Amino acid sequence: MNKLYDKIFKYGLQIIVIIFCVFPFYYAVMTSLEGSAAVFVPNFFPTEINPKNYIYLLFEHNFPNTILNSLFVAIVTVSISITISYFAAWSLSRVNFQGRSMFLFVILAISMFPQIAVLTGMYQLFLNFKEFYFNIFDLRVKGITSLLWLCFTYTMFNIPFTVWVLTTFMKGVPKEIEEAAIVDGASSFLILRKIFLPIMTPAIFTTAIMAMIAVWNEFLFALTFTATNSDRTITVGIALINGTVEYEVPWGSIMAASVIVTVPLVIITLLLQGRIMSGLTAGSIKG
Amino acid sequence: MADINVNTVNKYFGDVHVIKDISLDIKSQSFTVLVGPSGCGKSTMLRMIAGLEDINSGTISIDGQVVNDLPPKQRNIAMVFQSYALYPHMTVFDNMAFGLKLEKRSKDEINERVNEAARILQIEDYLLRKPKQLSGGQRQRVAIGRAITRKPKVFLFDEPLSNLDAALRVQMRVELAKLHNELDATMIYVTHDQTEAMTLADDIVVLDTGIVSQKGSPLELYDKPNNMFVGGFIGSPKMNFMPSKILSKSADSTEVDLMGMSKISVPKLSASSSEGDAVTLGIRPEHLVVNGDADGSWESKVFVVEKLGDVTYLYLEKDGEPLVAETEGHSEIKVGDSVKVGFPAGRCQLFDSSNQAFK
Numbered sequence: 001m002n003k004l005y006d007k008i009f010k011y012g013l014q015i016i017v018i019i020f021c022v023f024p025f026y027y028a029v030m031t032s033l034e035g036s037a038a039v040f041v042p043n044f045f046p047t048e049i050n051p052k053n054y055i056y057l058l059f060e061h062n063f064p065n066t067i068l069n070s071l072f073v074a075i076v077t078v079s080i081s082i083t084i085s086y087f088a089a090w091s092l093s094r095v096n097f098q099g100r101s102m103f104l105f106v107i108l109a110i111s112m113f114p115q116i117a118v119l120t121g122m123y124q125l126f127l128n129f130k131e132f133y134f135n136i137f138d139l140r141v142k143g144i145t146s147l148l149w150l151c152f153t154y155t156m157f158n159i160p161f162t163v164w165v166l167t168t169f170m171k172g173v174p175k176e177i178e179e180a181a182i183v184d185g186a187s188s189f190l191i192l193r194k195i196f197l198p199i200m201t202p203a204i205f206t207t208a209i210m211a212m213i214a215v216w217n218e219f220l221f222a223l224t225f226t227a228t229n230s231d232r233t234i235t236v237g238i239a240l241i242n243g244t245v246e247y248e249v250p251w252g253s254i255m256a257a258s259v260i261v262t263v264p265l266v267i268i269t270l271l272l273q274g275r276i277m278s279g280l281t282a283g284s285i286k287g
Numbered sequence: 288m289a290d291i292n293v294n295t296v297n298k299y300f301g302d303v304h305v306i307k308d309i310s311l312d313i314k315s316q317s318f319t320v321l322v323g324p325s326g327c328g329k330s331t332m333l334r335m336i337a338g339l340e341d342i343n344s345g346t347i348s349i350d351g352q353v354v355n356d357l358p359p360k361q362r363n364i365a366m367v368f369q370s371y372a373l374y375p376h377m378t379v380f381d382n383m384a385f386g387l388k389l390e391k392r393s394k395d396e397i398n399e400r401v402n403e404a405a406r407i408l409q410i411e412d413y414l415l416r417k418p419k420q421l422s423g424g425q426r427q428r429v430a431i432g433r434a435i436t437r438k439p440k441v442f443l444f445d446e447p448l449s450n451l452d453a454a455l456r457v458q459m460r461v462e463l464a465k466l467h468n469e470l471d472a473t474m475i476y477v478t479h480d481q482t483e484a485m486t487l488a489d490d491i492v493v494l495d496t497g498i499v500s501q502k503g504s505p506l507e508l509y510d511k512p513n514n515m516f517v518g519g520f521i522g523s524p525k526m527n528f529m530p531s532k533i534l535s536k537s538a539d540s541t542e543v544d545l546m547g548m549s550k551i552s553v554p555k556l557s558a559s560s561s562e563g564d565a566v567t568l569g570i571r572p573e574h575l576v577v578n579g580d581a582d583g584s585w586e587s588k589v590f591v592v593e594k595l596g597d598v599t600y601l602y603l604e605k606d607g608e609p610l611v612a613e614t615e616g617h618s619e620i621k622v623g624d625s626v627k628v629g630f631p632a633g634r635c636q637l638f639d640s641s642n643q644a645f646k
Contacts (some may be wrong), residue, residue: 059562179339184386184433185360194385198376 008077010139025262039251043185053256062229063257064247070261073147073233074215077154078104080210081162086204088159089166090192104167109161115220121155126225146231153221158211166208170196205272213265289363289440289473290315291336296345297640298331301562305331307497308345312491313475320476322484322520323494328454329477330445332494335476337366337443357508360389362441365434369446371426373418379405379429380414385415386437393449402437403498407469408462424455435470436451444476460486481521485509515642518569524600526636527575527610533560541645542635543568545630546605548550551583553635555645566645567638572600577620581629589624601626 030046031039032053042048057063091097092104126149133145173196181191197204219235226232232240238257243250291313305328313319321329334340336347338359346353354362365386373382379399387397405411408428416602418426425448434442444463447454464487467474478484483507484491493500493508493516501513505521512518518526531543540552543566553568560566587610591602599618602624603610612628613640637645 041339138415174370174372176368176370177374180366180368180372181374181385182339183337183359183364183366184437185389186385199374215328 012047013078020247028255028258029037029102031251034252053252056261057253057260061253063237063241063260065230066234067261069147069231070216070233070235071264072149073154074212076151077158077215078211081152081155081158081211082166082204082208085162085166086193086197086200088163089170090188090196092163092167093170094175096133104164107163109159111157111164115157119220122221123224142234144231146226149225150221150233153225154215154218158214161214162207162211162251165207166200166203169207173199173257208273209269212268216261216265231237268270290462291441291473291475292346292348293332293336294346294348296332296335296347297343298335298340299343302403306342307499308337309318309494309499310345311492311499311502313441313473315473316471317466317489318474318476318487319490319492320488321494322478322479323500324520326496328496328497329435329479329494333366333443333445333477336441337364338362339366363439363442365437365439365442366445367430367447369449371418371430371450371638373429373529374432375418376415376417379410379419379421379432382418382429383432383436386433390437392436392437400436400438404432406434408432408605417455423451425588427451427459431466432490435466437469440472442446442470442472442474444474447476449478449480456483463487474598481523485521489568491521493520503570511644512569512636513644514568515567515638515644518636518638522571524566524572524611526569526571527603528638529568529608529610531556531566532555533562534561536560540632543637545583546585546632548585549583551630551632551635553632553637553645555635555637556639557639557645560639560645565640567642569631569636570634572613573598573613574631576631577601577612577614577618578627579629582632583630584627586625586627589620589622589626592618592620592622594618603628 033046033049033051035050038047090101106163129149129152130145133148133167177195177199180189182194186194217235218233219239222233222236223239226236229240234257238254239263241250241253241257290310293309293311295308295310296306297304297308307434309332311326323329331340335342338354338357342355344409348354349362349364358368359586374385377385383401383404384397387400394525401414402411403477408431410425410428410432413425413429418429421429427450431447447463448459451459460483463476467487474486476483488599490502491505491508492502495516500520501508501517505510508517508521512521512526515528519528523528530547531545534542534550536542536556537552539556540554541556541560542550542552545568546552551568582625585605585624587603587605589601590604593602593624595616597616599613599614599616599620601614601618601620603612610628612626614620639645
């Protein structure tokens with residue numbers, strides 16, 4: 001009997017957690033498929049299936065454009081911050097230099113900094129950057145200014161986090177592997193490329209996904225630094241979806257947009273989950 | 288040809304002085320074992336020779352060339368680590384070929400050398416597997432193979448067998464000895480296991496808290512330990528030590544008290560000692576004569592009997608001091624029996640109050 005109770009308890013809790021986490025998303029999917037009137041009737045199952053919200057967003061709205069903007073910012077940001085933090089993680093975990101632990105501490109402290117605290121300063125910098133950028137480059141490509149600035153600020157806020165995470169992972173790679181490579185005659189750069197990179201790949205993917213989600217969901221900077229509809233990112237884009245009349249909140253379109261932007265993250269995570277943290281150094285050392 | 292000279296080398300880790308003025312000459316093509324308890328600095332010594340650890344003062348030279356400032360790859364050495372340290376993402380072949388590829392050897396040469404090493408170590412069948420598909424012993428072979436392929440002048444082994452189970456350890460030990468004969472390279476081997484040291488070494492260097500306690504051939508260390516530390520470290524079970532004092536001295540021997548019951552004349556001398564000095568008498572379990580006649584004898588009850596088949600160890604006790612004696616495998620002696628142990632004077636060691644041996 002006890003065993004049965006145990007099972008009920010275990011699975012019951014799991015079901016509660018799953019419902020708690022998944023229900024909002026389910027409700028979003030359902031709402032996105034309903035017409036504007038049906039949205040306001042509370043229900044658990046859709047009364048109609050109507051793709052008009054999706055059609056509106058994808059073909060009559062500049063929403064696809066915001067997705068492309070977000071993708072651009074996310075890819076640029078994540079690749080730059082992962083590249084930089086990969087090298088930083090190596091020096092922070094392997095090279096013995098004065099003040100290393102203080103350095104790590106400062107990085108941690110920076111990652112705790114609230115965005116809002118630097119917002120005004122960042123805006124002033126943004127204006128200067130814009131001026132500088134316009135002077136140097138042709139005006140034809142100026143549309144990308146805001147996005148580049150977003151990449152820059154996101155990278156800034158992401159690097160402390162990615163450095164910290166990758167440093168922790170790299171500390172977990174046995175030192176002997178590196179020493180064996182040194183004895184074999186490999187330079188530091190070669191070790192980073194041929195030894196650490198393959199070993200660290202799962203860790204890098206894990207960190208990259210977390211960084212990507214952070215960038216994807218960022219709202220405050222995206223709202224502040226983008227002025228025109230053509231350079232909105234998705235979070236701002238969703239917030240600014242208008243109804244047909246002034247006081248209408250177009251829930252159907254907003255939910256459809258939320259579903260659309262969630263899908264890429266889900267796909268990426270599913271594709272990479274096999275690689276996430278799959279035994280970092282299996283077989284290298286004893287055991 | 289690669290003699291290794293270590294000249295008054297010092298090493299500090301922060302404030303801790305781990306290597307104290309060590310000088311060593313290691314002959315080309317010899318098999319030298321650095322042995323000692325953990326924390327004695329033996330691994331640090333090896334890592335300094337490898338170039339993985341800087342030295343604070345002194346010089347290390349390989350083949351007459353001072354290598355203090357040379358990176359490991361220019362020292363013409365190869366190292367085998369205790370934890371194998373294989374590259375987990377590479378196949379066995381690539382693991383062994385990695386160093387050669389870095390040396391920009393031709394494909395044919397790499398193939399030939401890796402296959403040759405694989406043949407010597409009998410891992411030809413596993414060349415395309417990843418390390419995680421191998422057992423511990425196979426991984427250790429790959430680690431050794433990785434060292435062999437580069438044909439270094441010096442092999443450095445850092446406790447390579449301590450992760451293996453007992454049976455495999457004995458087997459690999461024999462193979463290492465064979466390998467040394469085949470390769471004609473200088474090998475330096477670190478271990479805390481005195482059996483490995485005794486069986487493999489041409490020369491054993493016993494390290495104790497950062498200094499060389501004694502260097503010599505296995506039998507020299509066994510027969511003539513310089514001090515109590517070496518006496519106790521080499522040999523298993525450990526040498527018995529008994530407190531004693533000098534009764535009289537003559538031209539070629541020193542007469543000491545034996546357990547307060549009799550006396551024995553040990554043919555060892557020390558100029559610095561005089562009558563009445565407290566000394567320690569040392570004798571190995573295998574040299575005690577059980578129920579037989581010898582130069583001095585003592586009787587005791589047996590507390591524990593360990594039957595190993597080929598030999599039997601008797602644990603005796605005197606004033607709380609344990610004493611182990613070896614006797615034949617099919618001994619009839621039981622716990623509680625009283626036995627007479629004989630001390631052959633020629634096998635006894637004497638150590639003075641600063642633990643130095645009488646000569």
